Amino acid sequence: MAFDHRKYVPFTPVRKTDRRWPDQVIARAPLWCAVDLRDGNQALVKPMSVAQKQRMFDLLVKLGFKEIEIGFPAASQPDFDFCRKLIEEDRIPADVHIQVLTQARPELIERTYEALQGAQRAIVHVYNSTSTVQREQVFGLDRAGIRDIAVNGARLVKEHAARNPDVDWTFQYSPESFTGTELDFAAEVIDAVNDVWRPDQGQRVIINLPATVEMATPNVFADQVEWICDNIRYREHVSISVHTHNDRGCAVAAAELAVMAGADRVEGTLMGNGERTGNMDLVTMAMNLYSQGIDPTLDLSGMAEITDVVEACTEISTHPRHPYAGELVFTAFSGSHQDAIRKCLSQRKEGDTWNVAYLPIDPRDLGRRYEEVVRINSQSGKGGVAYVLERDYNISLPRWLQIEFSKAVQKEAEVNGGEIDSLTIHRLFEDRYLKVQAPWELRSYDLHRDDEGVVARVSVGAGEQAMNLEGRGLGAVEAVSAAIEAACGVSLAVEAYDEFALGEGTSANALACIRLAVNGEHTSAAALAEDTTSATLQALFSAVARVVGNSAAATAAASPEVADA
Numbered sequence: 351m352a353f354d355h356r357k358y359v360p361f362t363p364v365r366k367t368d369r370r371w372p373d374q375v376i377a378r379a380p381l382w383c384a385v386d387l388r389d390g391n392q393a394l395v396k397p398m399s400v401a402q403k404q405r406m407f408d409l410l411v412k413l414g415f416k417e418i419e420i421g422f423p424a425a426s427q428p429d430f431d432f433c434r435k436l437i438e439e440d441r442i443p444a445d446v447h448i449q450v451l452t453q454a455r456p457e458l459i460e461r462t463y464e465a466l467q468g469a470q471r472a473i474v475h476v477y478n479s480t481s482t483v484q485r486e487q488v489f490g491l492d493r494a495g496i497r498d499i500a501v502n503g504a505r506l507v508k509e510h511a512a513r514n515p516d517v518d519w520t521f522q523y524s525p526e527s528f529t530g531t532e533l534d535f536a537a538e539v540i541d542a543v544n545d546v547w548r549p550d551q552g553q554r555v556i557i558n559l560p561a562t563v564e565m566a567t568p569n570v571f572a573d574q575v576e577w578i579c580d581n582i583r584y585r586e587h588v589s590i591s592v593h594t595h596n597d598r599g600c601a602v603a604a605a606e607l608a609v610m611a612g613a614d615r616v617e618g619t620l621m622g623n624g625e626r627t628g629n630m631d632l633v634t635m636a637m638n639l640y641s642q643g644i645d646p647t648l649d650l651s652g653m654a655e656i657t658d659v660v661e662a663c664t665e666i667s668t669h670p671r672h673p674y675a676g677e678l679v680f681t682a683f684s685g686s687h688q689d690a691i692r693k694c695l696s697q698r699k700e701g702d703t704w705n706v707a708y709l710p711i712d713p714r715d716l717g718r719r720y721e722e723v724v725r726i727n728s729q730s731g732k733g734g735v736a737y738v739l740e741r742d743y744n745i746s747l748p749r750w751l752q753i754e755f756s757k758a759v760q761k762e763a764e765v766n767g768g769e770i771d772s773l774t775i776h777r778l779f780e781d782r783y784l785k786v787q788a789p790w791e792l793r794s795y796d797l798h799r800d801d802e803g804v805v806a807r808v809s810v811g812a813g814e815q816a817m818n819l820e821g822r823g824l825g826a827v828e829a830v831s832a833a834i835e836a837a838c839g840v841s842l843a844v845e846a847y848d849e850f851a852l853g854e855g856t857s858a859n860a861l862a863c864i865r866l867a868v869n870g871e872h873t874s875a876a877a878l879a880e881d882t883t884s885a886t887l888q889a890l891f892s893a894v895a896r897v898v899g900n901s902a903a904a905t906a907a908a909s910p911e912v913a914d915a
């Protein structure tokens with residue numbers, strides 16, 4: 351049977367009665383180590399060229415990484431050459447430690463030190479697998495045999511370093527496949543390595559705990575890390591690092607809980623490239639801290655550059671929903687989200703702490719724009735449509751028109767099946783509400799107020815179709831409505847009416863929106879004009895025109911009473 355869960359065994363939780371990490375809160379960023387150039391690189395279909403490595407290295411330095419694993423120099427010529435290039439061309443800033451990985455094998459350790467000749471400072475990272483499956487099936491060794499590989503490797507690392515005393519050396523040991531290793535055995539091997547390196551005597555040592563394969567829920571990893579912190583010797587003299595992978599999709603969570611459990615340092619890659627489902631994503635974890643008001647100690651403000659470089663070096667594109675970096679992560683299509691974002695953003699004042707529904711961080715912090723936040727498709731509502739018109743065209747619609755117009759947009763989205771861009775929304779609005787039919791185009795008006803109200807004299811249309819209308823009412827709209835009723839023989843009732851002064855950036859200064867019942871038939875229109883009265887009267891004529899059409903204008907124009915009125 352192909353799909354049979356009984357083939358698998360559940361992970362064993364850590365039996366712990368002194369669990370403290372769940373009560374911890376991360377208050378500062380861990381020390382970061384970027385392993386893009388090693389773990390990320392070894393997972394690529396096409397490993398990076400020296401030029402790509404250089405580009406990635408420069409980006410990592412620019413972002414503020416102080417520890418960068420640059421490769422496995424004993425494994426391949428490009429890795430060796432890149433290490434030499436950085437050293438010989440003096441490309442390593444004084445506050446940056448390069449780190450190199452090697453298996454605990456004499457010839458590889460020797461070659462690793464060859465690659466490091468002339469370095470000012472470096473972290474030599476040696477590893478061997480300690481898990482039961484690796485012991486039993488890969489190495490065919492018992493615990494003592496595996497511990498010996500680690501200890502011999504540690505000795506060689508120390509001896510080679512001693513031959514180059516001018517270099518500021520840091521030693522790092524990883525019990526690779528730590529998550530599949532019994533905790534007491536992991537501690538035994540770590541202690542044995544530290545007995546060689548003697549961090550208590552001033553040697554800088556990093557003990558890196560890898561979730562080489564993520565095998566359990568992140569709380570189990572946190573338990574493992576806390577247990578190791580509590581049970582190894584030399585704890586106060588070593589830096590505890592974690593290196594999580596994403597097999598279960600929880601690499602970031604595991605690293606976060608591990609920091610709560612006592613880890614000082616976190617290894618990972620930008621955007622999480624790495625073996626299988628990837629390494630812990632540094633961008634996500636650092637931005638998670640940032641979104642909590644904690645300085646991530648990395649400058650990720652140029653997110654577009656980060657994704658560009660990562661994509662160019664890994665030849666892997668960024669998922670549009672990648673946390674913080676994806677194209678769609680600051681976009682809302684759904685109506686209720688758009689409505690909430692629009693309301694929160696409109697209340698927000700510069701300098702306020704960030705408190706916007708559906709947007710965990712301010713898109714502008716990562717070089718993104720609010721323009722991208724609201725995009726319209728068939729899932730959108732009136733709030734989103736109104737937001738787009740306001741944002742891009744300075745057009746504010748009254749609520750009743752938002753409701754009416756968004757239905758038209760929705761219909762268009764359903765027909766077209768995808769996204770409706772801002773230009774199309776504006777065109778729809780123009781066609782539906784702003785378009786002026788020539789015979790109903792306002793030419794001039796004269797409003798005269800006397801004791802009984804307002805007398806309106808208006809002229810619409812052009813040439814042969816010009817009409818002069820006159821009417822009386824309590825206000826301008828009522829007077830002009832009366833004029834139209836008289837001229838066209840229709841009955842008008844104004845159901846809603848709003849006018850807005852427009853801000854800078856448009857040729858028009860005013861927008862008027864009106865909804866009428868013409869002979870009982872509902873119709874709406876809007877108009878943009880230099881002044882609010884012109885906008886209002888034009889909106890009124892346009893709304894009437896939508897029901898009576900051009901023929902009525904022609905009839906009215908032919909009537910001498912009307913023309914002379």
Ligand SMILES: CC(=O)SCCNC(=O)CCNC(=O)[C@H](O)C(C)(C)COP(=O)(O)OP(=O)(O)OC[C@H]1O[C@@H](n2cnc3c(N)ncnc32)[C@H](O)[C@@H]1OP(=O)(O)O
Binds near residue numbers: 426625
């Ligand atoms: C979890 C991780 O990411 S670990 C890092 C893994 N990265 C890589 O492997 C990428 C670079 N690696 C390579 O290019 C190659 O593996 C090399 C050049 C380092 C070594 O190549 P080879 O000498 O051909 O050996 P190979 O890769 O097959 O390794 C297997 C041998 O190394 C031994 N070995 C593997 N890891 C270790 C280790 N950490 N310490 C000591 N010995 C080890 C194995 O027991 C095996 O020994 P055997 O040949 O006696 O059975």
Ligand SMILES: CC(C)C(=O)C(=O)O
Binds near residue numbers: 527561562593
């Ligand atoms: C070499 C080690 C740290 C590693 O990459 C892993 O275990 O995943």
Ligand SMILES: [Mg+2]
Binds near residue numbers: 389560562593625629
């Ligand atoms: Mg790894």
